[in-house]
Amino acid sequence: MNARSVIDGDMARTTGSHSDITGPRIREVALRLFAAEGYAAVSMRKIAAEVGVQAGALYNYTPDKQSLLFDLMHGHMEDLLAARAQAGTAGTPTDRLEAFTRFHISYHEERPHEIFIAYMELRNLTPENFVVIEGLRGKYEDELSGILRAGVESGEFTLVDPRVATRAIISMLNGVTTWYRREGRLSLTDVETIYWDMVRKAVGA
Amino acid sequence: MNARSVIDGDMARTTGSHSDITGPRIREVALRLFAAEGYAAVSMRKIAAEVGVQAGALYNYTPDKQSLLFDLMHGHMEDLLAARAQAGTAGTPTDRLEAFTRFHISYHEERPHEIFIAYMELRNLTPENFVVIEGLRGKYEDELSGILRAGVESGEFTLVDPRVATRAIISMLNGVTTWYRREGRLSLTDVETIYWDMVRKAVGA
DNA sequence: CTTTGCCATGAACGCCCGTTCAGTTATTGA
DNA sequence: TCAATAACTGAACGGGCGTTCATGGCAAAG
Incomplete structure (x- = not known):
């Protein structure tokens, strides 16, 4: 294995992370649920459950x-x-x-x-x-x-x-x-x- | 005052009542609130408050x-x-x-x-x-x-x-x-x- | 005046809400 | 291997939800 350096560019990820998977998934699930049932009828817990995560975790990706x-x-x-x-x-x-x-x-x-x-x-x-x-x-x-x-x-x-x-x-x-x-x-x-x-x-x- | 008899027809009202005021008011208020804020965002308590009545009273006019x-x-x-x-x-x-x-x-x-x-x-x-x-x-x-x-x-x-x-x-x-x-x-x-x-x-x- | 029964109260039921946060886990760079 | 830290958990917060129901006031009928 060679000493291939890090892919440069705007990569600024620090340590242990897969937010670039969960983040888009949240938006994708929220989009679908909001469209199907309406904003007011969809709870944060419902979005979280569909993403496969606890409700609190959503707040790593959106302030509210x-x-x-x-x-x-x-x-x-x-x-x-x-x-x-x-x-x-x-x-x-x-x-x-x-x-x-x-x-x-x-x-x-x-x-x-x-x-x-x-x-x-x-x-x-x-x-x-x-x-x-x-x-x-x-x-x-x-x-x-x-x-x-x-x-x-x-x-x-x-x-x-x-x-x-x-x-x-x-x-x-x-x-x-x-x-x-x-x-x-x-x-x-x-x-x-x-x-x-x-x-x-x-x-x- | 003469002994005018009860107005006939389908009048079957029994004793003390003003449901013919509250009933329409509930529908009128619910219509306006549902249109403005959406069904899911409007609570029964909100409708009741605007009608000027407690939430429980709504259930005299609608099953749910x-x-x-x-x-x-x-x-x-x-x-x-x-x-x-x-x-x-x-x-x-x-x-x-x-x-x-x-x-x-x-x-x-x-x-x-x-x-x-x-x-x-x-x-x-x-x-x-x-x-x-x-x-x-x-x-x-x-x-x-x-x-x-x-x-x-x-x-x-x-x-x-x-x-x-x-x-x-x-x-x-x-x-x-x-x-x-x-x-x-x-x-x-x-x-x-x-x-x-x-x-x-x-x-x- | 007494009875009748509609109409409304207000407390209570169990449940779900958005949001916060201390603590745990997992992944990485060094 | 180990320290750093991003990602996530799980419990908790105060509050609102739809709905039920025992209770009582009150207007009309007899």
Whole structure:
């Protein structure tokens, strides 16, 4: 055995540790339980039991239950914005609207738990945490608003009220996660295409 | 004072009573609190305190907390179906779709608590109660499905998939209650018209 | 006025909650 | 091999939970 040195980088782990296993597991279990039963109905003991640990151990990873919820929602919104930033934003407003529609549907279909929490558990955030999440959500919705306004200006879209249209389209697209099942009669691409057809017509493109 | 006899009918009240005050108050307070904070986060003691009564007294009106939730949801769905049955169902599919759209928006705007609960607290119902509510919801959505199918058959609508369109339209319309405020820049009629414009175009009419 | 019985009280039941913490275990670097 | 320390346990804290029930006040009926 050779004297291979420690893998460098940001590795700063000190002695005896496997927090890099338990930490993610806690977030993963909490995400699933919060989505299935709701924040208020899930106890720290229940999360701990599912992780395979005692309740007290959770507090090595989160200062309290509220932070656990906030971190999940915050992480989700930042991931969503980052993924959206990488997706295509070029072309005509119509092209961009199609890209947005397909991106929204496919991204959220892969993360049903996250979106469920992001929209259902807002009222369980403390006021300070709420404004942060609400701000990030606003940033995401602004992407769609911008596309709609550009389309109206270019004459591609005919919309009575772009602000209301933004809300309407977001609500419609979010609905997908409440009924779509991978094993069902439609593929995800089918669903994207059906929704895109309705969105396109709704904006008058 | 004359010997006016007891008001007849189904009056079967026996001796000393004001349950016809407390009963409705409990449902009213529970509805508001469940909508604002969520079923799991609202305790029986909290409901009782807001009604102005001790927790034990609630059990003169409901066998348990679960029944309180179920009765609120069940009552809401039956009222919704009854109101819908009275609304206009005549004319072309386009007429009927417009009537449905405007009915749905205006009915739900007047009952924001009810719809919030009906869509957010499904997971807090016992399995038996869940299937009942889900069945009533299906009946309501079938009204829209019927209109869409009729429009496709008559050639008025061009829809890739009426079943998916039903879900999409319902989601879109439900979204109104998450942002609409009476004091805001738009009247309810404005909102109805904006949404009807989008729905009409989305179905290709 | 007396009886009737609805309606509400308030204490109690056993249980679960979020969180803390002193002590134990397990893993690592030296 | 051993000291250092991260990770976890298990018990405890005060408090809230849904629900039950013996008790009593009080309005109406007779």
